[in-house]
Amino acid sequence: MRPLIHPSIEDITVEGILHALSDPVRAAIYAELAVSSGATCSNFLKVSDRDIPKSTLSQHFRALREAGLIRSERQGVEMRNSTRCAEIEQRFPGLLPAIMKAHQAQAAGRMRAAKRKPKSAAD
Amino acid sequence: MRPLIHPSIEDITVEGILHALSDPVRAAIYAELAVSSGATCSNFLKVSDRDIPKSTLSQHFRALREAGLIRSERQGVEMRNSTRCAEIEQRFPGLLPAIMKAHQAQAAGRMRAAKRKPKSAAD
DNA sequence: ACCGTAGTTCGTAACCTATGAACTATGGAA
DNA sequence: TTCCATAGTTCATAGGTTACGAACTACGGT
Numbered sequence: 001m002r003p004l005i006h007p008s009i010e011d012i013t014v015e016g017i018l019h020a021l022s023d024p025v026r027a028a029i030y031a032e033l034a035v036s037s038g039a040t041c042s043n044f045l046k047v048s049d050r051d052i053p054k055s056t057l058s059q060h061f062r063a064l065r066e067a068g069l070i071r072s073e074r075q076g077v078e079m080r081n082s083t084r085c086a087e088i089e090q091r092f093p094g095l096l097p098a099i100m101k102a103h104q105a106q107a108a109g110r111m112r113a114a115k116r117k118p119k120s121a122a123d
Numbered sequence: 124m125r126p127l128i129h130p131s132i133e134d135i136t137v138e139g140i141l142h143a144l145s146d147p148v149r150a151a152i153y154a155e156l157a158v159s160s161g162a163t164c165s166n167f168l169k170v171s172d173r174d175i176p177k178s179t180l181s182q183h184f185r186a187l188r189e190a191g192l193i194r195s196e197r198q199g200v201e202m203r204n205s206t207r208c209a210e211i212e213q214r215f216p217g218l219l220p221a222i223m224k225a226h227q228a229q230a231a232g233r234m235r236a237a238k239r240k241p242k243s244a245a246d
Numbered sequence: 247a248c249c250g251t252a253g254t255t256c257g258t259a260a261c262c263t264a265t266g267a268a269c270t271a272t273g274g275a276a
Numbered sequence: 277t278t279c280c281a282t283a284g285t286t287c288a289t290a291g292g293t294t295a296c297g298a299a300c301t302a303c304g305g306t
Contacts (some may be wrong), residue, residue: 001254001301012256014225018145022138053296058254077252077303082186092228098221102137105215107135124270124285150303165283176265200272200283247292255300262293269286276279 004073005066009087012068017088017095022069025052026060028101030069030083034100037082127196128189132210135191140211140218148171148175149183150226153192153206157223176193 021027028047033039041061045052052060061081064070068088072081085096144150151170156162175183184204187193191211195204208219212224 014222014229015145015147015150017225018141018222022141022145024138027138040252054253055255055297056295059294059296062254074253074302077250079253094217094221094223095225098217099137099141102140102215102218106137139272163283177284178286179264181283182264185285197271197284200274200281202284250305251303253300253302256298258296260293260295263293264291265289267287269284271284272282274280274282276277 006071007066009068009084011089012091014092014095016067017069017092020027020063020069020085021099023063024048025050026064027099028057029060030064031071031100031103033081034085040078040080040081042078113118129194130189130191132191132207132214135214136213137215137218139190140192140215141191143186144222146183146186147171148173149187152183153187154223154226156193156204156206157208161203163201163203165201 021030025047029044032044041057042054044057045054055114061070061072065072068084070081071084072079074080088096144153148170152167155167164184165177167180168175168177184193184195184202188195191207193204195202197203211219212243
């Protein structure tokens with residue numbers, strides 16, 4: 001089992017961050033981790049009502065880790081994950097807050113739209 | 124020749140924006156357009172000292188356009204491109220400025236590093 | 247030593263991207 | 277009008293990336 005790779009803060013790139021967060025599953029994972037730090041991978045076997053196979057989930061965590069967005073460490077049989085937002089905030093001030101805010105705004109917009117015509121809930 | 128597709132403002136997604144700007148060439152194009160509005164595609168046959176084939180360039184412009192980041196319109200034989208940043212700023216306030224600022228910070232960091240050990244200029 | 251849980255790795259099919267070659271659209275020049 | 281040059285687009289395809297089931301590894305308990 002190869003060791004986990006955590007890029008040092010100066011190796012983190014904007015492109016990498018944007019790419020990692022351009023996937024809705026990863027964005028959701030990151031957003032959740034930003035709030036409830038220390039969550040494990042299997043806390044995310046369901047993401048916004050969608051089942052994610054655990055191999056896929058593992059890859060998503062790897063993508064977030066290698067983009068420098070999260071830090072993962074083994075703790076017993078499971079994996080504790082936490083964001084590296086303090087570090088990133090220092091290197092790219094305002095970037096993550098703006099992205100998270102935009103994601104929230106988008107989710108809020110979806111909710112408003114669903115309320116207006118509730119039939120489309122299963123679209 | 125199929126007509127150009129410009130998503131309406133409410134169809135623009137955060138994921139789409141992040142994905143479009145997670146490519147360094149597209150980010151450079153967007154940054155340049157944000158400053159010198161009205162530039163044509165062939166203004167970008169070179170991007171940060173790299174030659175971009177024009178078919179590739181065309182795809183990059185399409186990606187930016189269909190993510191909702193730019194508006195393109197034919198003017199005579201060429202194509203005028205401009206950003207839709209005012210609209211996007213309204214829908215996702217602060218998002219684009221934060222991303223652009225981060226890209227600048229990164230470029231500034233690279234420049235500082237190159238100055239410190241100038242030998243690596245050709246890496 | 248064995249089992250169950252939590253994640254990782256591997257193989258492969260599906261999808262995405264870059265690029266050269268061929269094409270289309272437009273505005274002059276002959 | 278016909279021809280040509282310029283600016284971009286589209287197509288085919290090769291190479292890269294991603295998703296996911298199956299098989300595997302790591303750890304803690306019994």
